[in-house]
Amino acid sequence: MRTERMYEQPRLIEVRKNVLKQNDVVARSLRDRFRAAGVFVVSLVSSPGSGKTAFLERTLTLLRPKYRVAALVGDLATENDALRLARSQAPVKQITTGTLCHLEAAMVQSALEGWDLNQLDFLFLENVGNLVCPSSYDLGEDLRLVLISVTEGEDKPLKYPTIFHSADVAVVTKMDLAAAVEFNWEAAYGNIQAVRPGMAVLKLSAKSGEGMDEYLGYLAARLADLRQATTV
Amino acid sequence: MHELSIAMSIVEVAEEEAERRGVQIDAVHLRLGALSGVVKEALLSCYEMVCEGTLLQGSRLMVEEIPAVVFCSGCNAERALNSIQLFCCPECGTPCAEIVCGKELEVVALEIRECAPNVCMNNPV
16 A cells, blocks of 8 residues: 655656667667678568568578578577578577567577677578567667568558568568469559558569579678778 | 567666656656557556556556658648558648658656655555
């Protein structure tokens, strides 16, 4: 029970504190580390089953001959994705979040313990499959890709506009299945532009390889920009 | 459903202030943007749960909902969106990518009561 007499009248004080301050502080220090090491960091967000892992496996495999690549992969449970990605021969570490529906910067920080970031060109962070929660958490990445697959329907952007605002580029995956599921590219593109005017959109298939060159070229250009900016 | 994590962060922020200032907190005022990705109703029920057994037990979470406002280059003015599914100026129809507000997720004020000496720190509730 409160002892009301012991307290004075209530009054309002201003505080102005970002609720996610703690995450943002860790994300900032990660970003500083990434910058110092010259590694370009890409994170992937999507709903479960849109092909993040297949896309990432293909990405790692194609980049590996020319670049030093590694990945952290987040899931509620199982090491399955890390095992799949390890087939690319790149260093991969699983982050199991338990019941948490998203990655936070501190999880990335502890997963990177013992890693020499100077030995990397690209680091990929695969978030937990979820189009809602990851949008609130900065992971210190340079580029956030939001994936939607052709099998999910064209209206995903309208249902989850917030994640499209937290991402930098949208990637439409599984284009090899587009005809089979009667995917309407114009409608999907229109919906992305409706929720985020001007957003860059890539379309590709990790399976057939369609569109992968353009995407990898984009990553290579971004890495070159980063290296130039840090050496100037 | 990350409202639980968000509620825990809010309680952490407020508890820190309560301890630092040696005060009792009656209410936490939060600004919540339409683009924050956080659902008010879910947050309120999580808040109550998280407060239990902390210095914030029994306190209220007052949520001020902030609409999504964009800058329209066509009108050269700020415009509140009718829907976050359509980032177009409601007046002239120009697509608007520049967000002025709507991403807020911040504790802006606390309703506090000073504690009597020797009571607050040892026996806050």
